[in-house]
Each structure stands twice: as structure tokens, then as C-alpha cells.
Amino acid sequence: MSVPRPEAILFDWDNTLVDGWAAIERGLNDAFAAFGLPLWSRDEVLANVRMSLRDSFPRIFGPDWERARDIFYDGVRACHLEVLTPLPGTAAMLDRAGFVPLGVVSNKQGPLLRREAAHLGWAERFGAVIGAGDAEADKPSAAPILMALAAMRLPPSPSIWYVGDTAVDMQAARAAGCCAVLLGDAEHDGGVARCAPDVHLRDAEAMASLLLILDKSGKLPDSLG
Numbered sequence: 001m002s003v004p005r006p007e008a009i010l011f012d013w014d015n016t017l018v019d020g021w022a023a024i025e026r027g028l029n030d031a032f033a034a035f036g037l038p039l040w041s042r043d044e045v046l047a048n049v050r051m052s053l054r055d056s057f058p059r060i061f062g063p064d065w066e067r068a069r070d071i072f073y074d075g076v077r078a079c080h081l082e083v084l085t086p087l088p089g090t091a092a093m094l095d096r097a098g099f100v101p102l103g104v105v106s107n108k109q110g111p112l113l114r115r116e117a118a119h120l121g122w123a124e125r126f127g128a129v130i131g132a133g134d135a136e137a138d139k140p141s142a143a144p145i146l147m148a149l150a151a152m153r154l155p156p157s158p159s160i161w162y163v164g165d166t167a168v169d170m171q172a173a174r175a176a177g178c179c180a181v182l183l184g185d186a187e188h189d190g191g192v193a194r195c196a197p198d199v200h201l202r203d204a205e206a207m208a209s210l211l212l213i214l215d216k217s218g219k220l221p222d223s224l225g
Helices: 021-034 042-048 053-077 090-099 110-119 143-151 167-175 204-217
Strands: 008-011 102-109 129-132 160-164 179-183 199-201
Touching: 008 143, 021 042, 021 053, 053 110, 090 102, 090 204, 102 110, 102 143, 110 129, 129 143, 143 167, 160 167, 167 179, 179 204, 199 204
Parallel strands: 008 102, 008 160, 102 129, 160 179, 179 199
Antiparallel strands: none
């Protein structure tokens, strides 16, 4: 399969560009403790956090999910900027990707997401930063990707890349009519085969190298498609 040079690239956030799991783990375990539920290890957090809070908390906490939501966000806000770390090679990858418009679409709450982007000094890199609750539905719905593209004044197409680390990200990309790009091995989500991406790249360094090729040649090598 041959994939053309991207016209724009949208990224997932957590575990794609940054590591902010310590704050998510704290918020979840604060909520679990308040409801007498077993706490999750970091591996359990990575294995289970996919959907947005408004989609996942009602299933976990039932009719009291809004109280659990408030406890979760209190825990996250207490530490999320202090523990937030760019993943290795991310800044260089974003620099290399700067020949096209960039955006972020995440299942992290929109205000938290934008605060984190600003904290890292990355807000100006992105033409849109869309999080959970900003659109009418969250990933795997196409709605947040389409909202980001509308803000960037771009139509959805296979020449728009959506880059993420889970099957939910790949589903959202396809639902929006975009190219589904998996970054990493997706070991926490059943592996590459389960995610079935259009393009798979092992890490940020590999993506930066590919973007260099694309910027010069305009076409993805068949061996990577």
C-alpha cells in the first residue's frame, strides 16, 4: 500500500506525544478508593484507559459516576503538570513534521489537554487542540477529528494522518476518512495486528525519519505502507 505525503497530521496525546500517566493513575485510584474499589497498577491503567471519562465512568461507577469524576479530576489537577513528560524523540519529531499543519485530538478533557500543551510550550505548534467533551462525542467517534479539521479549515481525506497508540485511535481515524498511523508497538492494546493501522511506525525517531523522506520525495515507500 502506498500512502501519500500528508497534508496535515493530527496526534493523540497520552502515550503518543507525552507520558502523563502518573496523574491519570492518581486520579483513578483516588476515585476507586473513595468507592471501595480495587486500585489499579500502572500496567492496569495502561491496559484499560481508552475511552473518555464520560464514556467510561458510568460503566465503572454507575449512577454515582459524576461524584467519581470530580474526585478523579481533583487528583489529576493536583499533579498533572508536574509529572508531564514528552516521550523520547517527540520534540524532534514535531519539528520534522512542521512542514504541514499539526493538531491534537485526545480523549483527555479539553481544558486539561490545552493546559498541558501550553505548559510544554507546544500550544503554538498546533492549529487545533481538541479534547474529550469538546465535540458531540469522543473517540472512537469521528466527531473530534472532524472538529479539529474544521478548525484548521481542512477537509477530511486519506492525506490527513491521525497518529495514535491504540485501536480506538485507528478506529477514529478510519471513521473520519483519514489515514490511521500507529506509533509504537501497542503492546498495551493487543499489539499491532489488533490495531490494524494503515501505517505502523515503531517510535518517534522512525516517524521523524519517514517525514524527512516524505518532505523530500512526496511519497511513502511501499515497504512502509
